[in-house]
Amino acid sequence: MSIHLKNGGDTRSLTFIETVERIMNIFFIPLTQICAFAIVGILLWMTFVVGTQALPAISQFGLGFLSATNWDPVRDEFGAFPQLYGTIVSSIIALLFAVPVGLGVALFLSEDFLPPKLRVILAFLVELLAAIPSVVYGLWGLAVIVPLFKVVGNWLYSTFGWLPFFSTPPSATGLGMFPAGLVLAIMVLPTIAAISRDALISLPPDLRQAAVGLGATRWETIIQVLVPAAFSGIVGAVMLALGRALGETMAVTLLIGNSNQVNSSILTPASTVASLLANQFAEAGGLQVSALMYASLVLFALTLLVNILAELLVRRVQRI
C-alpha cells in the first residue's frame, strides 16, 4: 500500500507506516489534548448526570430532604438526615482512631528509627492495607470485629453508660456505628500515614539541622519544628482520609446494620448515604431512584469539597 505525493517536483512513495505517521503528526497533539481534557469532562459529565437525575426529587423535597428523617418508598416520602448523620459520625469515629495511629506511623517511617531497607518494607506493608478490597474488610469485620464488639460494647455500656455515646446496649446482631467506624479507621489509616510521611520527608533538611544545632532533642525537633512545618500537608492527609471515609461503601454496608435511626449512642445500628445506595439502588424505581440520586449528589458534593480542600493543602507543602 503506497501513496504518491508530489512535493515540489520531488516524487516519493510513502509506505503505509509513513502515511500513518504523517496523519498522526497532525492529529497526535490534539488527540492527547482531548484525552487530557476528557478527565475534566468526566467530572462535569458525572455532575450533570447525577444532577439531572436528582432534579425530580430536588423539586419535590427541596432542602428539607437534608433534615427529614423518613425514608419510605411506599409513600414516596424521602429524607436523608439519618444517612447523612451516619456518614459524618462514622467518618469522625474512623478519624478518631486513624489520626493518632496514622501520624505515629508517619513519624516512625520518616525518622531514622530503623535502617532504610526495613523502613521501605514497612511503608510498603502499610500501603498494602489500602490495597485490600473493601468488601474483604467487610467480610473480615463480620467474622472478627463484630463478635469482639459484642463483648467490648457490653463493657462500654455497663461502665460508661452515662455518656450519651454509650447510652444503649449493643444490638443483638453486633452490627452498628462503632464496628463500622473501627474498620473504616483501618481502611483510611494508610492514606493518613502515607501522605503525612510524604509531607514530613519533603521538608528541607536545613530545618532539622538548625533545630538540632540549637540543642533540641529529636522529639523537640519533631514536635516544635517538623510537625508545624508539615502541618498543612498533615491536615491535607487527614482531609483525604475523611473523603475516603465519607464515600466508603462495602465494609460499612456490611457492618453498620443499615437502620434508618438517629441515635446519640454509637453502639446502635445506623446507616450511611453510601450504604443506603448499596442497599436500595438495584431494586429502586420511580421517585425513589431520583431520591437516591439526590442523596448521591449530596455525598458527591461533600466528598468533592473535602477532596479539593485536601488537594490544595497537600499542594502547599509540595511547593516549599
Added chain:
Amino acid sequence: MDQSDKFSESGYPSRSLKKSANSPRTLFGMAMTGLTFFAAFVALLPLFLVLAYVVIRGGNRLSFALFTELPPTPMQLVGGGFGNAIQGTLIMVALGALISIPVGVLAAIYMTEFARDTKAADWIRFFTNVLSGVPSIIVGVFAYGVLVLTFKNYSALAGGFALSVLMLPIIVRATEEALKLVPLEIRQGAIGLGATNFQTVVRVVLPAAIPAIVTGTTLAIARAAGETAPLLFTALFSQFYLPVSEEGVGALNQPAASLAVLVYNFATRPYENQKELAWAASLILVLLVLTTSIIARLATARRTY
C-alpha cells in the same frame, strides 16, 4: 545533677552536651519513641489478621472445581464454585482497561510531553486527583445514569464503564510518573535528528517508559478487580456464565457476575456453603492484589534510566 550543674572554667555550662538518662527531656523522647513503635505495630496488626483469616477460612475451599463450577444455590449444601464470577470479572476489568488505558496514557502524554510545566497540565493533574477521590459508589451511580437508564437493563457493559472511570486516574498518574523519569536529553536527541513530536513520543519516549506504565496499569487492574460498589447496580449479578461464544458482543448487554459482588452477596447469607465460597473468593481477590503489588514494587524498586 550536681556534677553537671558545675560550670566549666570558661563560664559556659557544660551540661548541655551530656545526655542524662532521667532528665524530663530524655524521658519524654523515649516515651514518644515508644508510642510511635506502638503505632506502627497497631497499624500492621490488622493487615496480618486479615491475611491470616482470609488464608485460613478461604484456603480449605481451594480446589480446581472452584474455578469452573457455578455458585451454589441455597439448597446446595456442598460444592459449587465461582467460574462465572471469574469470567465476569475478567470481562468487565478488560472492558475497563480497554477504555481507560488509551485515554489515560494519551492524557499523561499530553501532560508530560506537550504541556509540561504549564497551567493546563497542573489543572489536569488537579482534576485527576479529584477524580480519584470520588467515591466508587458515586461512579456506580454515574454509570447507572449513563448506561443502565439509557438501555433499560443492567449489563456487563455498564460495569466495565464504571470500572474504567475508577481506573483512569490511577493509569494517568502511573504513566505520568513513568514518562517524567525519561530524561529530557533523549527527547532533545530525537527532535535534533529530525523526528516529529509523534515519532519522538511513540518511538523513543514510550518504549523507555513502557515497563513502568505496564506496572501501573497492572496495579489499576488489580484494584478494579476488587471493586464492589460500582458493580452492585450496574452489572448486578448473575448465577450463570455470560454466553460469550455464541452472541459475541451482544452478551455484554446482560447482567454479569463478579468475584467482589459474590463476596458481598454471600457474606450475609445464612447458608454455610455460600459463606465458605465468599471466603474463597476473598482469598482469590487478596492474592491477586498482593501478588501484583509485590511484583510491581520489585519491578520499580531498581529502576533508574
